[in-house]
Amino acid sequence: MKKQITEQQLQQLGRQLLEQSVDTLDESVSIGLKKARQHALQSQPKPSFIPQWSGAFAVIMVLFVIVWMGYETPVITDELMLVEDMIQIEETQELINDIEFYQWLEQRGELV
Amino acid sequence: MNNIEINEQALEVFFKAIEKRAFRIAEFAISDRDEALDLIQNSMLKLVQRYADRDENEWTLLFYRILQNEIKDWKRKAWVRGWFGFIDSETEWIEDKSVQACPDRLVHQDAISSAMHTAIKQLPWRQQQAFLLRSWEGLNVKQTAKVMTCTTGSVKTHYSRAVTFLRKQLAEGEL
Numbered sequence: 001m002k003k004q005i006t007e008q009q010l011q012q013l014g015r016q017l018l019e020q021s022v023d024t025l026d027e028s029v030s031i032g033l034k035k036a037r038q039h040a041l042q043s044q045p046k047p048s049f050i051p052q053w054s055g056a057f058a059v060i061m062v063l064f065v066i067v068w069m070g071y072e073t074p075v076i077t078d079e080l081m082l083v084e085d086m087i088q089i090e091e092t093q094e095l096i097n098d099i100e101f102y103q104w105l106e107q108r109g110e111l112v
Numbered sequence: 113m114n115n116i117e118i119n120e121q122a123l124e125v126f127f128k129a130i131e132k133r134a135f136r137i138a139e140f141a142i143s144d145r146d147e148a149l150d151l152i153q154n155s156m157l158k159l160v161q162r163y164a165d166r167d168e169n170e171w172t173l174l175f176y177r178i179l180q181n182e183i184k185d186w187k188r189k190a191w192v193r194g195w196f197g198f199i200d201s202e203t204e205w206i207e208d209k210s211v212q213a214c215p216d217r218l219v220h221q222d223a224i225s226s227a228m229h230t231a232i233k234q235l236p237w238r239q240q241q242a243f244l245l246r247s248w249e250g251l252n253v254k255q256t257a258k259v260m261t262c263t264t265g266s267v268k269t270h271y272s273r274a275v276t277f278l279r280k281q282l283a284e285g286e287l
Binding site: 005007010011013014015016017018020021022025029030032033035036037039040041043044045 | 157161
């Protein structure tokens, strides 16, 4: 009469066999599994430190600054003051008005 | 150490713990070592890319579920290849390759292990997977059903048939 194996024995035997088969995996499979693991881990999407909405935010900020700057009174630099002085001086204004005449004189050598 | 590094470490620990058994399960299912490695890699990739942020306790079920789908897809493709007449010689080749490419199977030296190994390989795929997931991976009926995307009733049926077949095979071997 054939010996009937119980379900528990079968499970135990199966587990034993499979654990044994795992322990005896050859080197090439272990290397293959290691490569697969590393490849998978490297593919993990890295969340960026910069939030996704930061691009839109940056654009809005730039637009805001541009608009705001448009209403800003210009900073008065030395160069601007010089130009202003030149415009205000009557003689200079006259010089600018007659610039073509003075250029003509210069060409003729009569200015010196 | 930030959360990403912790998560990566946890994933690595998880894969190290599960990869060899998962590989054997895949190898049992498709009888091809290289293809089984590919399926494991695909499953790892999908788990990392899609479910890495899920709770660690869910990873085992998710991983085996992905692997089951990978195996299913592989079998479907093999079936299509067979349908177009390319499979006959290839199936033979796969079987031969499986036997020849496993010199590490010291289990074959043991008659019981050898008989069990052969018997498991002879099981229909779903029965085989139900048996392996339940008896080896220790999943309960409900978890196995989730992994195999079927009802608990189907798992019970597959498992019961697998056990009956294995008992018969092993008894015939007078173990």
